[in-house]
Amino acid sequence: MITVFPFARVLLASLILRASLGLAAAQADRPDAAVPEEAIVKPDLMKRRTAEYDYDPPAAGSYQLPVLQPAVDGTVLGTDFKPVRLHDLMRDRVVVLSFIYTRCTDPKACMRATGALSELQRMSRQFPDVAQRLLLVTLSFDPAHDTPGVMARYGRVSLGYGVGCEWLFLTARTREDLAPLLEAYGQRVDARQKPSAFGPYYHPLRVYLIDPARQIRNIYSYGLLDPRLVMTDVQTVLLETDASRRR
Amino acid sequence: MKVIVRSRFAPRGRGQRLAPVRVAPKVLAGLALLGLGWFGARADETCMSPYMPKITGQEEFVYVWTLGVEGWGDESDKVVTLDVRPGSPTYGQVIHSASVGGRHEAHHGGFTDDRRQLWVSGLDTSHIFIFDVATDPARPRLVKTIKNFAQKTGLVGPHGFYALPGRMLVPCLSNRKDRGGATALVEYSNDGRHLATHWMPTDRDPRGAEIESVADGYGYDARVLPRKNVMLSSSFTGWANYMREFGDLVQDAEAMKQFGQTMVLWDFHARQPRKVFHVPGAPLEVRWAWGPRNNFAFTATALTSKLWLVFEDRDGQWRAREVGHVGPEGQGVLPVDISLSADDRTLFVDAFGDGKCYVFDVSHPHHPRLVHEKVIGRQVNMVSQSWDGKRLYFTSSLLAKWDKKGEDNEQYLKGYSWDGRELSPQFAVDFAAARLGRPHIMRFGSASLYN
Numbered sequence: 119m120i121t122v123f124p125f126a127r128v129l130l131a132s133l134i135l136r137a138s139l140g141l142a143a144a145q146a147d148r149p150d151a152a153v154p155e156e157a158i159v160k161p162d163l164m165k166r167r168t169a170e171y172d173y174d175p176p177a178a179g180s181y182q183l184p185v186l187q188p189a190v191d192g193t194v195l196g197t198d199f200k201p202v203r204l205h206d207l208m209r210d211r212v213v214v215l216s217f218i219y220t221r222c223t224d225p226k227a228c229m230r231a232t233g234a235l236s237e238l239q240r241m242s243r244q245f246p247d248v249a250q251r252l253l254l255v256t257l258s259f260d261p262a263h264d265t266p267g268v269m270a271r272y273g274r275v276s277l278g279y280g281v282g283c284e285w286l287f288l289t290a291r292t293r294e295d296l297a298p299l300l301e302a303y304g305q306r307v308d309a310r311q312k313p314s315a316f317g318p319y320y321h322p323l324r325v326y327l328i329d330p331a332r333q334i335r336n337i338y339s340y341g342l343l344d345p346r347l348v349m350t351d352v353q354t355v356l357l358e359t360d361a362s363r364r365r
Numbered sequence: 366m367k368v369i370v371r372s373r374f375a376p377r378g379r380g381q382r383l384a385p386v387r388v389a390p391k392v393l394a395g396l397a398l399l400g401l402g403w404f405g406a407r408a409d410e411t412c413m414s415p416y417m418p419k420i421t422g423q424e425e426f427v428y429v430w431t432l433g434v435e436g437w438g439d440e441s442d443k444v445v446t447l448d449v450r451p452g453s454p455t456y457g458q459v460i461h462s463a464s465v466g467g468r469h470e471a472h473h474g475g476f477t478d479d480r481r482q483l484w485v486s487g488l489d490t491s492h493i494f495i496f497d498v499a500t501d502p503a504r505p506r507l508v509k510t511i512k513n514f515a516q517k518t519g520l521v522g523p524h525g526f527y528a529l530p531g532r533m534l535v536p537c538l539s540n541r542k543d544r545g546g547a548t549a550l551v552e553y554s555n556d557g558r559h560l561a562t563h564w565m566p567t568d569r570d571p572r573g574a575e576i577e578s579v580a581d582g583y584g585y586d587a588r589v590l591p592r593k594n595v596m597l598s599s600s601f602t603g604w605a606n607y608m609r610e611f612g613d614l615v616q617d618a619e620a621m622k623q624f625g626q627t628m629v630l631w632d633f634h635a636r637q638p639r640k641v642f643h644v645p646g647a648p649l650e651v652r653w654a655w656g657p658r659n660n661f662a663f664t665a666t667a668l669t670s671k672l673w674l675v676f677e678d679r680d681g682q683w684r685a686r687e688v689g690h691v692g693p694e695g696q697g698v699l700p701v702d703i704s705l706s707a708d709d710r711t712l713f714v715d716a717f718g719d720g721k722c723y724v725f726d727v728s729h730p731h732h733p734r735l736v737h738e739k740v741i742g743r744q745v746n747m748v749s750q751s752w753d754g755k756r757l758y759f760t761s762s763l764l765a766k767w768d769k770k771g772e773d774n775e776q777y778l779k780g781y782s783w784d785g786r787e788l789s790p791q792f793a794v795d796f797a798a799a800r801l802g803r804p805h806i807m808r809f810g811s812a813s814l815y816n
Contacts, residue, residue: 169657173594181635184552184560186531304531304555306479311816320816322418322479324530337531339478341415341591347634 163241164346171344178353183335189213189328192299194257194288197270204255204299205332207286211253212352212359213328214238217305217321219260220272224316226340227323232256232276234325234338237345238352239282245353251330252352254285259300259307260319261290303334329355410752410809411707412652414528415591417478418814421752425450426460426502426810429778430485431796432765432803433468442471444485444496444505445801446810447778447794449756457780457792459799461504465494470608470765473806475526477533477555480814482508484526484533485806488764489608491515491523495557502810509557515541517559518551521604525586531555536587539603546583546603546623550636565598566629566638574629577685578643583625588651589633590660595683596633597662597675599648600625611767624668628675630683642685644673652705652712654730659709661730665691665700672700672714674730689733691723692716698723701763704750713748717763720745722788739781739788743773749807750783757781757788761796762803778804 165174191205216235222228235254242249256276258264264272266289273287290296300307307321314320325343327336336351410420426446433441446461469487476483481499486492493511500506515521522538535551547567552560566574567582574580583600590597601607602624606614614620626645629638646669653662661676672689691714692698699718705711705727712725712733722745724737741759749758759779762768769775776796781788796804 170592171594172592175594176632176635176637181632181637182561186554186560187556187558306481308815334531339416339530342530347594350634 163244164349166346171346175344175346175350178350179357181354183327183351183354183358186334186337188302189215189326189332189334190299190302191332192290192302193295194290194299195261195266197266197273197287199266201291204288207255207288208253208328208330208332210330211251212330212355213253213255213326214348214352215255215257215303215326215328217257217259217300217303217307217324219258219317219319219321220264220268221260222317222319227316227321230340230343231323231325234343234345234348235285236276238348239277239285241345241349242282245349248349248353248356249283251356252283254283256285256287258289259293259296259305259321261293261296264289327351327355330359411655411705411750411754412588412650414475414478415589416530417476417480417528419752420809420811420814422811422813423451424751424756424809424811425813427749427758427778428474428483428498428505428808428810429760429804430471430474430806430808431801432471432762432805433464434765434800434802435468437797437800437802439464440468441466442469442487443802444483444494444507445796445804446503446505448503449758449780457794459794459801462801463496463505463507465492465507465510468765471802471805472764473525474808475533476528476808478528478530479555480528482555483808486514486523486526486535488522488524488538488604491521493523493553493557498810499815502812502815505810511553511557518549518562520549520551520562522548522607523551524584524601527587527589529589532560534587536584536598538584538601538607539605544604546581546600546606546625548582548584548603550584550587550598561636563636565600566641571641572638574638574641576641578641579626580629580641581625581627583627585625585647585649586651587631588653588662590653590662591633592657593660593677594633595639596631596636597651597653598629598631599644599651599664600627601647601649607764607767609766628664628673628685630675640683642675644685645669646671648673649701650703652703654705654709655707656709659730663703663705663712663727663730665703665714667699667701668697670697670700670716672712672725672733676730686731688731689725692719692721701745702747704748704757706750706754707752708754711754713750713757715741715745715748715759717744717746722748722757722759724788737787741779741781742777743775744769747806749809751809755783756791757783758807760804760807762805765803768803776801776803778807 216231218228269287323339325338429445441464443464448455448460470489472488474485483496491514495509496505497508498505520537525536527534533553537548549564565582566572566580585599585601587598624647628642628644630640646666648664674688675685691700698716701717702715704713712727714723725733726736747760779793780791
């Protein structure tokens with residue numbers, strides 16, 4: 119039971135997640151399957167409006183993103199169970215970092231964040247230069263449940279066809295190991311005092327944009343997590359980085 | 366009999382004739398002789414930032430940012446906490462008070478996006494006080510004071526606190542250089558660091574915005590409609606006016622021209638102004654509708670007593686249009702604060718001049734219909750509405766030097782119920798009798814937010 123239950127939960131979350139990502143479960147479990155035409159991003163994806171995001175994003179580089187705070191380093195676990203420093207994974211890339219836990223069933227929280235990262239990954243196919251310089255990170259704040267194995271399964275579901283930029287699924291050895299990281303990023307996580315259908319933790323949705331100098335440049339929550347805006351911000355940071363290196 | 370107040374009440378315009386504002390004699394007497402004020406503040410659950418959790422059930426506490434009064438208690442500005450839990454033995458009573466020391470012209474405040482901190486400010490000193498409201502929601506605790514806001518930003522009068530993810534948007538009223546109305550929007554991180562300053566567009570520096578008539582560069586409120594990536598700001602007046610004794614101010618025709626007459630539509634994500642609407646008469650509070658297809662916002666103009674609608678038309682163009690009058694036709698009652706219900710159907714409008722709350726059916730936003738009016742007190746300023754629209758709270762004070770004088774200087778917080786037809790009183794707290802001060806902005810608290 120101990121091993122079945124976590125897996126069952128991940129499976130349930132996976133099914134919901136797949137529905138939110140618009141992916142067929144059977145296809146997603148076959149990474150070696152041929153990529154169908156509909157999975158390939160169309161050139162107009164950045165201009166596709168939705169009822170929730172009913173506008174055209176501003177042009178990349180046409181605005182400023184102030185430095186909010188340093189993106190601090192910490193030790194995390196990859197799906198290979200090996201400890202690694204977060205900054206070592208980032209290398210010289212722009213990073214979109216999302217804190218989640220896989221037991222979350224709130225459609226406006228963790229699943230929304232993972233769905234947005236999935237969309238970003240698809241979008242990155244449209245911009246090969248960006249894809250090489252963009253890293254997506256999904257980091258669990260529930261290491262007692264979200265073991266590297268659980269994160270690997272969560273990742274397999276989320277990755278879909280796995281095309282586009284790199285996307286890592288991480289966790290930590292213990293919650294104590296993670297605490298300094300959560301504190302530094304301002305990601306609040308509280309155990310619910312009353313049972314909830316949305317899962318055992320109360321937390322604001324937070325996704326972070328980190329530049330190659332390891333500084334946080336934007337924070338997204340529900341209502342702001344338009345993948346087109348995030349991609350525009352990524353491009354803005356890259357344009358700024360390139361310009362500063364030319365100087 | 367009606368009295369016509371001419372251009373000294375009317376704002377500046379670019380080559381255009383200013384419409385006179387007609388004000389009832391009783392109101393005029395209050396303005397000229399008693400030193401009234403009318404510019405209200407925002408405060409209610411239905412106007413909170415969309416980026417923070419809302420209290421959709423019963424609020425438990427009302428936090429009241431209160432101006433200190435010389436000779437009353439400790440004479441200092443303070444956050445006063447009222448218990449509004451039905452059935453509580455202290456229902457409708459003050460249960461806590463946290464003084465910040467000194468008088469700073471307490472005015473507005475707002476929560477951070479995680480709703481764990483309440484930021485409040487002084488319009489005079491430009492100090493910002495940060496309270497922890499999560500550890501013990503019944504007893505807010507001052508944890509940090511930002512004293513270098515003016516030096517850091519070049520601005521004075523930090524007016525509002527609008528939660529964005531990880532940061533606060535702070536629309537200001539004035540600037541450090543001349544203390545006039547030219548001002549900016551400022552961003553601070555949740556831990557109190559200055560991040561960015563976005564100056565309002567002016568005729569001289571439109572910053573790429575299309576100007577309908579004039580760009581005065583003034584500020585007051587700023588609110589976001591995320592679904593359309595737009596932000597709307599409004600305009601009031603500078604430190605030189607709002608810190609002046611009102612009786613003197615109204616005698617100064619030049620000073621009375623220094624009031625805002627614009628609203629600015631921004632590209633929110635880029636923080637770039639797109640269009641400057643001409644909305645004469647000091648448009649104050651901005652209230653975006655909540656409905657998923659309701660692309661509009663209301664405001665009320667204090668000097669001209671009008672309701673305005675800013676909306677996106679069928680061609681995707683944003684426009685501003687006058688849609689109604691507040692108070693008896695032809696009279697100015699000085700509307701200050703407004704509150705739009707969560708279903709976008711009911712608009713509550715507080716009028717400082719006659720102390721009334723006017724209730725409009727705005728189911729057809731282009732055609733508001735008055736359905737109820739109620740005298741709340743001799744002066745009423747702010748209104749806060751619960752998310753379910755059943756409870757409303759009113760406070761009395763505006764600014765230390767603009768509040769009414771003598772017997773009209775009532776200072777209170779009153780709780781009312783709303784049954785869809787009528788406002789009915791539930792409780793009242795006399796802030797003067799309790800020697801607490803002049804109650805201003807209200808924010809709701811609940812322990813349920815944190816568990």
